[in-house]
Amino acid sequence: KQEVTQIPAALSVPEGENLVLNCSFTDSAIYNLQWFRQDPGKGLTSLLLIQSSQREQTSGRLNASLDKSSGRSTLYIAASQPGDSATYLCAVYMEYGNKLVFGAGTILRVKS
Amino acid sequence: NAGVTQTPKFRVLKTGQSMTLLCAQDMNHEYMYWYRQDPGMGLRLIHYSVGEGTTAKGEVPDGYNVSRLKKQNFLLGLESAAPSQTSVYFCASNRKIYSNQPQHFGDGTRLSIL
Numbered sequence: 001k002q003e004v005t006q007i008p009a010a011l012s013v014p015e016g017e018n019l020v021l022n023c024s025f026t027d028s029a030i031y032n033l034q035w036f037r038q039d040p041g042k043g044l045t046s047l048l049l050i051q052s053s054q055r056e057q058t059s060g061r062l063n064a065s066l067d068k069s070s071g072r073s074t075l076y077i078a079a080s081q082p083g084d085s086a087t088y089l090c091a092v093y094m095e096y097g098n099k100l101v102f103g104a105g106t107i108l109r110v111k112s
Numbered sequence: 113n114a115g116v117t118q119t120p121k122f123r124v125l126k127t128g129q130s131m132t133l134l135c136a137q138d139m140n141h142e143y144m145y146w147y148r149q150d151p152g153m154g155l156r157l158i159h160y161s162v163g164e165g166t167t168a169k170g171e172v173p174d175g176y177n178v179s180r181l182k183k184q185n186f187l188l189g190l191e192s193a194a195p196s197q198t199s200v201y202f203c204a205s206n207r208k209i210y211s212n213q214p215q216h217f218g219d220g221t222r223l224s225i226l
Contacts, residue, residue, distance in 0.1 A: 004154065034214050043116075043202060044155075046214035089154065098143070098162070099170065100215065102154030 002027040006090055006103035013080055014111050021075040021106045023090030028068050035064050035075050036089040080110045114138050118203050118218035125193045125225050133188040133221050135203030143206040144186040148199040155202060161186055193225045
């Protein structure tokens, strides 16, 4: 059974810092890995999707990497801003079963 | 662009009552999903549908039923609500299986069972 773990569970940083969120998964039979952002009381917004054959994806200040063989992904946020405060969720789309398996998320607070 | 719309946004029920959550998408997506999100846990898949008239069980299907009578709508039913079903429910949709496009999510339905 696939298990997705996100570390840390919560993170508080001052504005301007670069930061890394970690995601690990136990089963490497994944089709892709996705990072989502969730604001309080809202649904999930897709940030980055990395196909299993790719090593990284970038969007603006965000960079996500994937090491499928070791079961790890990181989300790097450069020059953090208070508007980045949210919960960040990692999810893997399995090669079988047509389903996303989610981690519990990292709650990020960026202080001004 | 409406995307995925969930109705209602909030609801309080008493134990034993029934209700239906509605999900509607306007993107002509084949695949639709119902998840629940509980504190300290990731989203867990309840049921999903790979097309009109089809449904399948996910990870936590007990106590829920679903129907997909129209391609754009996916209904989640609670026949006899229990306090353990207090949660935030999310609907999502996707164009096709094994797509490298992300799922689109609604804003959620917050359900409390007293």
